[in-house]
Structures are given as C-alpha cells and as structure tokens.
Amino acid sequence: MDLSFTPEQESFRAEARAWLASNVPAEPLPSMDTAEGFEAHRGWERTLHAGGWSAVSWPAAYGGRGAGLEEWLIFEEEYWASGSPFRVNQNGLFLFAPTVLEHGTDAQKRRFLPAMAAGDEIWCQGWSEPDAGSDLAGLTSRADRVGDEWVINGQKTWCTRGAFADWLFGLFRTQPGSERHHGLSYLAVPLEAEGVTRRPIAQLNGETGFAEVFFDAVRVPVENTVGAEGDGWKIAMATAGFERGLLLRSPGRFMAPAARLLALAGERAERAPSAAVDDAVAAWMRVEAYRLFTMWTVSRLRTGASIGAESSLNKLWWSEMDIDLNRAALGLLGDEAELASSWTDALQFALAGPIYAGSNEIQRNIVAERVLGLPRG
Amino acid sequence: MEFAFSEEQRLFEGVLRDLLVEECPPEAVREAAAGPGVDRGRWNRLGSIGLLGITVDDRHPGGHGGTEVDAVLGLEAAGYVCLPEPVGEAYVVAALLKGTDLEQEWLPKIAAGHAVATIGPRSAVAHGDDAALLLLDDGEFTEVSTDALVEPRAGLDPTRGLVEVISGRGAALPKPWSEALDRAAFASAAHLIGVSRRVIEMAAGYSRDRHQFGKPIGSFQAIKHLLADAHLSVEFAAPVVYRAAWSLATDDANASRACSMAKAMASDAAVAACRAALQVHGAIGYTEEHDLHLWLKRGFAVASAWGDANHHRARIRASLLRR
Numbered sequence: 273m274d275l276s277f278t279p280e281q282e283s284f285r286a287e288a289r290a291w292l293a294s295n296v297p298a299e300p301l302p303s304m305d306t307a308e309g310f311e312a313h314r315g316w317e318r319t320l321h322a323g324g325w326s327a328v329s330w331p332a333a334y335g336g337r338g339a340g341l342e343e344w345l346i347f348e349e350e351y352w353a354s355g356s357p358f359r360v361n362q363n364g365l366f367l368f369a370p371t372v373l374e375h376g377t378d379a380q381k382r383r384f385l386p387a388m389a390a391g392d393e394i395w396c397q398g399w400s401e402p403d404a405g406s407d408l409a410g411l412t413s414r415a416d417r418v419g420d421e422w423v424i425n426g427q428k429t430w431c432t433r434g435a436f437a438d439w440l441f442g443l444f445r446t447q448p449g450s451e452r453h454h455g456l457s458y459l460a461v462p463l464e465a466e467g468v469t470r471r472p473i474a475q476l477n478g479e480t481g482f483a484e485v486f487f488d489a490v491r492v493p494v495e496n497t498v499g500a501e502g503d504g505w506k507i508a509m510a511t512a513g514f515e516r517g518l519l520l521r522s523p524g525r526f527m528a529p530a531a532r533l534l535a536l537a538g539e540r541a542e543r544a545p546s547a548a549v550d551d552a553v554a555a556w557m558r559v560e561a562y563r564l565f566t567m568w569t570v571s572r573l574r575t576g577a578s579i580g581a582e583s584s585l586n587k588l589w590w591s592e593m594d595i596d597l598n599r600a601a602l603g604l605l606g607d608e609a610e611l612a613s614s615w616t617d618a619l620q621f622a623l624a625g626p627i628y629a630g631s632n633e634i635q636r637n638i639v640a641e642r643v644l645g646l647p648r649g
Numbered sequence: 650m651e652f653a654f655s656e657e658q659r660l661f662e663g664v665l666r667d668l669l670v671e672e673c674p675p676e677a678v679r680e681a682a683a684g685p686g687v688d689r690g691r692w693n694r695l696g697s698i699g700l701l702g703i704t705v706d707d708r709h710p711g712g713h714g715g716t717e718v719d720a721v722l723g724l725e726a727a728g729y730v731c732l733p734e735p736v737g738e739a740y741v742v743a744a745l746l747k748g749t750d751l752e753q754e755w756l757p758k759i760a761a762g763h764a765v766a767t768i769g770p771r772s773a774v775a776h777g778d779d780a781a782l783l784l785l786d787d788g789e790f791t792e793v794s795t796d797a798l799v800e801p802r803a804g805l806d807p808t809r810g811l812v813e814v815i816s817g818r819g820a821a822l823p824k825p826w827s828e829a830l831d832r833a834a835f836a837s838a839a840h841l842i843g844v845s846r847r848v849i850e851m852a853a854g855y856s857r858d859r860h861q862f863g864k865p866i867g868s869f870q871a872i873k874h875l876l877a878d879a880h881l882s883v884e885f886a887a888p889v890v891y892r893a894a895w896s897l898a899t900d901d902a903n904a905s906r907a908c909s910m911a912k913a914m915a916s917d918a919a920v921a922a923c924r925a926a927l928q929v930h931g932a933i934g935y936t937e938e939h940d941l942h943l944w945l946k947r948g949f950a951v952a953s954a955w956g957d958a959n960h961h962r963a964r965i966r967a968s969l970l971r972r
Contacts, residue, residue, distance in 0.1 A: 273718045273895050274651050281650070342650050538970050553966040557910060561885045564652070568888040571653040588881050633874070640873030644853045644880060647868045 275567065277346065284339070285346045291323050292354035304360040305481030310394075310436040313360035317391030327365055327389040330373070334381060335389025341518070341570050348524035353531070363432060364388045364395030366519040368441045371458070375499040375507050384439075384460065398428035398442025398461070398485060399508070405430075406634050408443070409453040409505070413487065415444040420494050422446065422459060424467075424487040430628075434483030435472040437463060443504045456504030460496040467491070477620040513583045518570070520629065521590045523563040526597065529618065530559040533601050540604040548603035555600040558593040565589070581642035584635040591625035591632060598622050652888070654722065661699075662722035666729065668698050673730040675940040681733035681808040682943065687765050687779040692734050696762020700727075701739050706747070711760030716898035721839050721891060728843025728951075731944050733808040735767050735776045737836035742766040742784055744832050745791055745824045755782060768829055773802060773954075777812030785814060786826045794819030806950035808943070831908040833955040835897060838890045838908075838915035844948045845883045845915075845922035851941060852876055852926040855934075872929055879918075879925035886914035906968045913961035916952040923948040 277285075301316065302309035320326040321335065329344040330336025339347065359365065369388060372380055387393040404411040413426020428434070428442055440461045447455025463470065467490035472480035499507040537544075537552040565586070569579065598619035602609040610616070626632040640646040654662070672691055681688070695701055699713055700723050707714030720740060727736045739759055745768070746752045758764035758781075767776045768784035768791075777783055777799045785792045798816035853876060856867030866872050893911035896904040923945045927934045934941040956964070 273654060273891070273898075275892065275895050277650050534969055541970060549970070550962065550966065553962060553969060556969065557913070557962070557965065560910065561889050561914060564888040564892050565885050567650065567652040568891075571651050574651075575653070582884075585881055585884055588877075589885055633870075636874045636877035637870065639877035639880060640867070644849070644876055646853060646856055646873050646876065647865045649868045649870070 277342070281343060281346060284343050285350060288325070288347050288350040289354070291325065292350055292356060295319055295323060296354050296356050300355075301357045303479055303481075304358055305433060305475075305479035307436060310360060310433065313357055314391050314394060316357045317359070317361055317394075321390045326361075326391065327369070327385075330369070330385065330389065334385035341573065345522060345524065345566065345570065348522035349527055350524070352522075352524045352526075352528035355528075360433065361388060361391060361394045362520065363397045363437075364393070364439075364441075367397060368395050368460075370519065371441075371507060371510060372498060374510065375458075379495070380460075380498060393438045394433070394436070395439050395441060396431045396434040396437035396463075396483075396485075398431055398434070398440045400430045401427055402429055406631055408508075411443060411445065411456070413442075413444050414448075415446045415457065415459060415492075416448070417446070417494070418491075421491045422457075422494060422496070424459070424461065424490040424492065426487050428485045428487075429482075430473075431483045431485050432628075433481055434463075434485050435470050435480060439463060440485060441498070443508050446501055446504070450502075453505035455502055456508070457501050458498040458504040458507045459492060460498060461487075461490065461492050465490050465492065476623075477617065513579055518566060518579075518583075518586070521586075521594075523559070523566045526559045526562060526590065526593065529597055529601075530556045533597060533604075536601060536604050540606075543606060544604045548600070551596075551600040551603050555593065555596045558589070558596060562589055562593060581638050584630070584638040584643075587629055588632055588635050588639070591622075591629075594622040594625050595619070652891070654718070654891075658719060658722065661719070662726065665698065665700055665723045666726040668694075669700075669726050669730045669732060673732050675731075675943060678731045678733060678808060678943045679940075681810075683807075686810060687734050687776055692765060693762040695734065695736070696760060700736060701762050702743075702760030704740060705743050705756045705760045709753075709756045709760060711757055717835065717894040718891075718898045721835075721894040724836055724839035725843040725846075725890075728840035728845075728947070729847045731808070731844065731847070731947050733810075735765065735780075737833065737840055738767040738769070738775060739765075740836050741768050741829060741832045742782065745784060745822060745829060749822055749824070751793065751822070768833065769954075771814040773804070773811045774799070774814060775954075776810040777814065778810060783814065783819075784822070784829065785819070786829070787818065787821055789826060791822040791824045791826055791829055792819045793822055804950060805953075806946035808947065809950060827905070830955065831905050832897065834912035834961065835890070835893045835908040837951050837955050838886075838893065838911035841915040841919040841948065841951055842883065842887050842890055844944055844951070845879070845886075845919045848922050848926035848941065848944045848948065849876060849879055849883065851944075852929040855930055866929070875925045875928060879922040882914075882918035882921045886911075886918040889914050903968075906965055909956070909961035909964040909968075912956060913958040913965065916958040916961070919948040919952045920958075 301312040304310050304313040324337050327336040328339040328347050332338050401411050415422035415424045443456050444459055446457040467488040469486040471484045473482035474480050533552050537549050541549050598615050601615040702711040703713045703715045703720040705712035743759055759766050765780045766782040767780040783794045783797045797814050799812035799814050802811045802813050804811040856872050857865050859866050890911040893907040896907035933939050
C-alpha cells in the first residue's frame with residue numbers, strides 16, 4: 273500500500289500548476305449557462321486545448337496527452353485550485369467521450385473526439401423527457417429508419433446547456449413497438465440539423481442553463497449510432513456508471529472549496545458559533561473521505577475491477593457533501609450569509625445534485641438491490 | 650499510488666477471517682457476555698495463528714515484523730465476529746512497549762497468546778481482570794502495572810469485561826498517552842468497520858427472508874434506503890481507516906489526525922449500521938435470543954470508547970485550525 277505519488281506525477285502536477293497559473297483568465301467568465309458566457313467558456317476550452325490540457329486522459333491521437341487516471345485526478349486538483357472556469361464541454365468530455373472510447377467505432381472516435389477536445393463541438397445530453405425522468409425506460413422519442421438515416425421525432429427535456437450546445441447525445445426508441453429498455457439506440461445528433469427547436473428553461477438560480485429540445489423529423493446518418501442498434505440502454509447505463517462515478521465530479525472539484533471553507537472558518541471562528549466551525553470541519557472531512565474513497569476506487573480499477581453499481585455510492589456521497597460544504601460556509605457568514613456570493617451561487621447549484629445524474633432515491637435503490645442484494649420491489 | 654492491500658495481505662486476511670468465524674461463533678460471544686473473561690484456549694490459538702504478533706518485530710518469537718497495514722484487516726475481522734478477546738488492545742500495548750525495557754519480556758508472550766495485556770482509562774479498562782499487564786493513563790505518559798487492584802464494572806457491552814483500576818501508580822513508560830490514544834482510536838475504528846459490515850449483512854439477509862404484506866420486507870424502499878445509507882457510511886469510513894493504518898505504518902506527519910478521522914467516521918458508521926440493522930430486524934432484533942444485540946452493544950460501546958465521533962472531530966478541528 274502506498275498513498276504517495278511518483279516523482280513523475282509530482283512534476284506533472286507542477287507542470288499543470290504552472291500552465292494554469294499563466295493561463296487562467298484574470299476575471300471570472302460570465303456564467304456558461306448564458307449565450308455570452310457559453311462562448312467565453314468555449315474560448316477557454318480552446319485555450320486549454322492549445323496547451324494540451326483539455327482532455328488529459330485521452331490518447332494523443334484524439335487530442336489528449338495519454339495521462340492515466342491518477343494523473344487526471346492530479347490535474348483536476350490543480351485545475352480547481354487555480355480558480356479555472358467551469359468546463360462547458362463536461363457532458364461531452366466526461367460522459368459521451370468515455371462511451372465513444374469504449375463502444376464507438378474508430379470512425380466515430382476520429383469524427384467526434386478531436387473536435388470535442390478542441391472545443392469546436394460542445395455537447396449536451398438528451399436523456400430525460402417530460403414523462404421519463406427517474407423512469408428513463410419510459411422514453412418515447414423515436415428514431416425511424418429511412419434508408420441510411422434515422423428520422424427523429426420527439427422531445428427531450430432538462431438538457432443542460434441544450435440551448436447553446438452544438439451536438440446532443442441521447443437515447444431514442446429505434447425499434448417500433450418496443451417497450452421499456454428494449455429497442456433503444458444511442459445516437460449523436462447535431463443540433464443545427466433541420467427540425468431541431470430549442471427552448472430555454474429558467475432555473476431557480478436565474479440561469480437558463482436548461483433546455484427542452486424538440487425533434488421534428490430530424491435526419492441523422494445511421495453512422496451516428498454508438499454501439500449496436502437496440503443496445504442503447506446497456507450503453508446508456510455505462511454512461512450512468514461514469515457519471516455517478518469518478519469522472520463528472522473529481523475530488524479536486526471539492527477540495528478547492530473545502531480549503532476555502534477552512535480558511536473562512538479560521539477567519540470567522542471568533543465571531544461565528546462554535547457549531548458553525550464544527551460544521552465546516554465536518555464538511556472538510558467528508559471531502560477528505562471522498563478523496564480517499566476515489567483513490568481506493570482508482571486503485572481497484574487498475575487491477576481490472578469495474579466500478580459497477582458501487583458508483584451509486586460515489587454519487588450519493590458527493591451530492592450531499594456539496595450541499596454540506598456550501599451550507600457550512602453560510603453558517604460562518606452570520607448576517608452576510610444571505611447576500612449573493614460565490615457560496616450562495618454554489619449552494620443553489622448544489623441543491624440540484626441529489627436530483628441529476630440519477631436521483632438519490634434511485635441511487636439508494638440501486639445500492640440496496642445490486643450491492644446489498646435486497647429484492648426488487 | 651496504490652491504495653490497496655497486497656495479494657499476500659488479502660490471503661492472510663482470508664485465513665484469519667475463516668479461523669475467527671470458526672473460533673468465535675455467536676455462541677462464543679454469548680458465553681463471554683454471561684461470564685466475562687478471556688477464553689485462554691482461544692487466546693492461545695489466536696496467538697498461534699499469528700493474529701497477535703503481526704506488528705511485533707520478527708526478532709521476537711511469534712513476531713511477524715509487519716505494520717498496521719498488515720494488521721488492519723485482522724483487526725477488522727475481529728469486529729466482524731464480535732470477538733470478545735482484546736486483540737486491539739494487544740496491538741496498542743505491543744506498539745507502546747516497543748523500544749522500552751519491557752519489550753523483551755512481554756512482546757513474545759503477547760504475540761504467542763500466553764499473556765493478556767490491556768490498556769485503557771482507569772475508570773474503564775477492558776479485560777482488566779484477565780490481564781497480566783495493564784497500561785494506564787498517568788496524566789501525560791503511560792503507566793505500566795502488573796499487579797493492579799481492579800473492580801469489575803458493569804458495561805453496556807458485558808463482553809468487554811470492564812474494570813475500574815483502584816490501586817496506586819505503576820512505573821511510567823517513556824511513551825506519551827497521546828500515542829496510546831491515536832493507536833487505540835485506529836484499532837477501535839478497524840474493529841467498528843468489522844462490526845458494521847456484519848450487522849448490515851445480517852440485516853440484508855433478514856430482509857430477504859422476512860415476509861410481510863405478501864413480500865420480502867427488503868422490497869420496500871424504506872428498508873432499502875435505511876440499509877443503503879448505512880452501507881454508504883461504512884464504505885466511506887473504511888478507506889479512511891485503511892489510510893490511518895498507512896499513516897501509522899509510515900510515521901506520517903498527520904498520523905494523529907488520520908487516526909482521529911478514522912475513529913470519528915467509523916464511530917458514526919457503526920452507530921448508523923447498528924441502528925439500521927435493529928430497525929430492519931424489528932422486534933426480533935430486540936430480543937436476547939437473537940444474536941443481533943451482541944453486535945449492537947459492541948458497536949455502541951466501542952463507538953464511545955477512546956473518544957467518540959465528537960471527541961475526535963474536536964481533535965481534528967484543533968489540528969486543522971489550531972483552535
């Protein structure tokens with residue numbers, strides 16, 4: 273057992289830190305859930321790409337630098353500690369790309385990955401529909417085969433940054449008459465295609481980061497099917513595994529605010545109630561536990577084990593932890609707590625955590641059934 | 650970076666666990682509850698299979714020359730079977746005697762399971778009546794006593810054989826009591842992970858077998874969510890305990906904080922697991938006849954011993970903020 277990093281990994285960390293320090297925008301960018309901010313964040317993706325930092329764990333052929341999972345974790349720590357902007361292409365980079373790398377053809381990898389790494393094509397996820405949220409298998413948007421194209425009709429909702437994204441990856445019913453999780457296919461859809469309409473949905477934090485996406489006889493080539501036709505559910509569940517697991521929320525993403533929270537606790541300890549300082553310490557501990565659990569999982573992955581249903585544990589932990597972190601900060605701020613700040617922004621975003629990427633109620637069911645062996649309902 | 654046990658460590662754990670399950674079925678725990686005391690035969694056998702000498706230097710007979718990383722899974726397995734005998738205490742005593750005048754005389758006896766050694770606060774020392782050697786808190790350092798006068802005290806968990814030490818001071822060891830606290834916090838945390846995993850397993854099994862309203866009770870979401878949350882707490886506490894093992898083994902600068910974090914999280918996890926398990930079992934889990942209470946009492950008792958979660962969070966706070 274060895275919890276230390278190698279000298280090579282430490283110099284990788286130093287290299288990342290130095291590059292970020294020289295390149296992080298001096299002023300925060302406008303929110304990526306606005307039209308202006310979205311393009312500003314695309315610009316940042318291009319800057320990252322120019323430095324070779326936009327997709328560090330991909331093969332170089334696709335725009336990465338072939339770094340391992342541990343290096344990715346190190347990069348994420350440095351990234352979030354540097355105050356870098358959010359990753360506007362995160363759905364593509366951390367959800368779609370791993371799926372393509374595992375289930376896609378070489379042609380699809382060449383077509384989609386370099387453009388994604390360069391920030392030229394920004395992706396959103398088309399999963400939920402108005403009648404298919406937690407019960408995703410109830411989806412009805414369909415894609416009918418006509419010649420060598422799919423013709424898509426239907427509607428997706430809650431698409432993060434769907435209003436501005438270039439492409440959408442989603443699940444569509446391709447086998448007529450099929451039900452539930454059978455007969456679904458995983459498709460890549462360009463959102464500039466004729467027949468696509470998007471309508472922003474205002475979120476409680478005032479941003480229009482969500483969208484409804486309507487498909488009215490939208491044609492996409494059959495080549496845009498990832499994996500076999502009809503295998504969409506299986507492939508989507510693989511995405512869900514990544515999503516709940518490591519990639520969407522690295523420990524580094526929370527270590528940075530946890531460090532700021534401790535600093536705030538130190539500053540405010542005289543004025544704030546002792547319980548507020550205790551809450552900050554407890555939140556910091558949860559982040560530290562997340563870091564260790566992630567390292568444990570990474571080491572297991574290296575032995576060839578797969579994450580499986582245990583990725584639900586990851587998601588349950590970070591989503592509640594994120595709320596704890598931000599609430600703890602407000603607990604230290606006394607009368608200023610309700611004034612708008614990066615903490616109130618982050619709290620509002622964190623409130624969505626137990627809902628997206630599979631609600632925490634579903635996650636608990638998965639843990640109980642697939643990890644603990646309890647019978648299905 | 651490799652945050653994992655080696656194949657050898659896993660193999661050894663498997664052997665130990667199988668032996669412990671055989672040596673310590675629930676009936677054995679029940680016997681210890683009825684008449685607290687160390688089973689000398691079992692203590693001897695635990696010595697011969699190597700459980701007690703893992704961290705004892707291998708120049709001593711019975712010493713394996715290993716570290717806390719080698720020992721932690723064995724400590725956890727002892728919790729899994731609710732072993733009454735003071736394995737955790739033996740580890741702490743052996744670590745504290747290292748480099749002192751008493752090392753030569755006592756470590757071989759402890760490793761072999763020929764002598765029982767224990768450590769604790771004067772008001773509640775586990776197995777103090779059976780121990781030939783007691784280590785106690787003298788205020789700053791560690792005090793050694795081989796002829797302590799003790800009085801048995803009833804405990805939440807009768808299998809712990811608690812005593813109060815009545816007699817006067819023994820000789821001082823050149824070891825600060827804070828080192829005992831760190832190591833005992835770590836050892837109890839490992840024990841608690843074992844206890845927690847066992848009670849969740851018991852509850853999951855019960856929820857598959859017990860039928861109400863025409864279906865197994867495990868098919869109800871309330872039961873699923875109770876056990877999922879308990880499992881979550883335990884699975885996130887375990888790597889924290891293993892990291893504490895590594896910190897002690899490598900003499901890491903933050904080892905003390907790592908031990909406190911292990912104990913805090915394992916204590917909370919054990920309480921959650923024990924409560925969830927009892928709730929899932931319902932009234933049958935509350936009976937003396939069912940085995941669950943043996944683990945419940947151990948879980949609650951050890952969650953409180955050596956500083957509960959609040960105590961250790963306060964320690965962590967002081968370490969992080971210097972206040």
